[in-house]
Amino acid sequence: MKRPETIKWQKEYEIGIKEVDEQHQRLFALVNKLIEARKELVTQEELEYIIRELIDYTQYHFSTEEMLFKDLLPISKEHRKEHIKFTISIMKYNILFLEGKEHIDSNILFFLVNWLKNHVLKMDMQTFRQLKNIQKEVHHGG
Numbered sequence: 001m002k003r004p005e006t007i008k009w010q011k012e013y014e015i016g017i018k019e020v021d022e023q024h025q026r027l028f029a030l031v032n033k034l035i036e037a038r039k040e041l042v043t044q045e046e047l048e049y050i051i052r053e054l055i056d057y058t059q060y061h062f063s064t065e066e067m068l069f070k071d072l073l074p075i076s077k078e079h080r081k082e083h084i085k086f087t088i089s090i091m092k093y094n095i096l097f098l099e100g101k102e103h104i105d106s107n108i109l110f111f112l113v114n115w116l117k118n119h120v121l122k123m124d125m126q127t128f129r130q131l132k133n134i135q136k137e138v139h140h141g142g
């Protein structure tokens with residue numbers, strides 16, 4: 001199986017909301033940290049810490065996004081569902097990892113990289129575009 005490569009931040013990932021863009025960059029950096037850590041053969045404890053950092057930051061980031069788009073129904077519900085599904089996947093993986101039944105394999109890294117890229121490019125892009133359109137309308141009284 002091919003080895004996952006670190007993700008490079010690109011202009012196309014920009015949502016245009018500074019807070020969200022900065023958090024996405026930090027998320028990319030945390031996923032990259034995990035990819036690099038695996039190559040460098042760090043200890044189990046260090047890996048546990050990186051995974052924990054990634055999960056904590058993900059939750060913080062999701063709540064930031066959800067507060068921003070909370071009034072944007074029905075897309076906000078769909079979006080939250082995606083966040084929850086991702087959270088369940090990563091939590092399940094974390095249990096296996098802590099039980100020693102799982103190591104950092106390519107599957108989980110590919111999952112993280114692909115989910116993140118996809119989610120930012122599709123769901124985040126779409127949601128925040130709608131949010132900006134609505135704010136424009138309100139602002140211009142239309």
Ligand SMILES: [Fe+2]
Nearest residue numbers: 065119123124
């Ligand atoms: Fe999102």
